[in-house]
Amino acid sequence: MSGGEKEAMAEVKEWLAKTFEGAGKSVPEFEYTPRSVKHLNHLMTLSKAKDEAARLVARDFRLKSSEYRSQAARIREILENLGLAQESLPSNVVTSAQVLANVANLLNIRDTEMSSFLVAMGDISLRKTEVEEKRAEVNKESKLLLDYTRKAIARLTYLKRTLAQLEDEVAPCEAQKESWETNLQVMAAKERQYNQQCDNYKRMLDRSGYNPEVSHGILVEMAEHRKELEKKTKPILDTLRSYQDLPPDKALAALAIEDKKRQYADAEKYLEDVLQSALASSE
Template identity: 60%
Template sequence: MGGRGGVAAAPELSLGPEPTPRGVSYLRALAAASQARSRAAGIAAAGLRAQAAEYRAEAARLREALERAGLARDALSPPAAVSARAVAAVANLLAIRDTEMSSFVVASLDLSLRRAEVEEKRGKVHKESKALLDYTRKAITKLTELKKMLEKFKNDVEKQQVEQMADWQTKLVMMDSKERQYILQVSNYKAMLNRVGYTPEINHGVLMEMAEHKKDLGRKTKPISDTLRSYQDLPPDKALAALAIEDKKRQYAAAEKYLEDVLQSALTTPSL
């Protein structure tokens, strides 16, 4: 049966009375995997059985050798049995599988080396622990000092805050008094300006225009002022004034004559 978009749907897995090809393939794969595992288990079991047989044969040979030497388990005295068990325990502890003296020596040396390594590691750990303990003590001391500094800082901050608040309150009272004083001065200045006739129309621009106008008037009236000032030197009597004018004219003519003589003499004098 076709699926959506023309793609055929995968056959369902069915293991019932009417198995599908996919189900059959799945069963075959399971059977093959089971057979492979069974073969592997059989091989492992055969190897273990062979090894067990070898161990049993070796045990029988050892038992026979011990019996011939008179060292069977039943023939040993209790102290000897205890010693044998102790030797076996030591052998198991040292992980050796024979009773050769060399094996015990090698295992003992190996154990000594391991012990030396453990002692070295223990010494290193002890040294690191001591350093860590010293560092912890220093850290605790530093923490105590920091706590004291923090407490002192809090006290200083609270004290400074109290002093600063008192200072601010004093300044606030002073500023309030200054504000009232300035308001009173502004009111007095306004009253004074009202008395002298000040109006808002009199501003800086208007004053500058009036100053420029005053300068123009000064420039225009200066010639007239100079003329009037020259008349102030004349005598108040008309006759005396006429005589003074004639005297000035003679002085002027004499000055012109003197100037002409000087110029004439300068022109006639030969240059060196």
């Protein structure tokens, strides 16, 4: 421990001893460490500064008290010489003077002049006005806070009622959710089944040689052309059937057959041209 620390510890011990001795107690036992000595040294400095300030204030108060006593004695002497001593005054005058003094003390004025009372009363009136204004502001704020509180209570009541309603709806909603989950699983299974069937149908169409270019409209158009071709070939077929009943004439029969074959070939060529044009237009 350095010399400065030892000197600070000695000062602290001396100060503690004087302080506890003044209070009639002994200094408690504790370990003097550099940290505790530093802290106690700081407290000692503050304590000495406050003690010195208190001594100065007390001395000033004693001086003022002595001055006031001297002034009171001088004023009492003057009043006695004038025959206005307190003992010679009527009781009502003494009472009035005491009341006047009490009012002066209450208004915190140093004399009992009328102007001092007026100034003090004006100051009190201003303070009263400020207090009334502050009270009005506080009342206004209180009303606003009360309104906010009422609204908050109403909202809290509504939220509690809504919460209770939601809690009552939890069980039905959970049941409905479970139903939806079951339906969703069924729909997912159906979707997988339909996708599998769709894939099977696509493979079947591929095996059968299905051409996506042949649409429903083209098939309808081909059916109409087929009906028209049947109408054209029906008379030829009827004629050929009628030839079966003719007498066997080889030359005439050969000529008739060749003519019908030519007509039938023309009809087939016409049907093929129609189909080719329909396919070309669809592309």
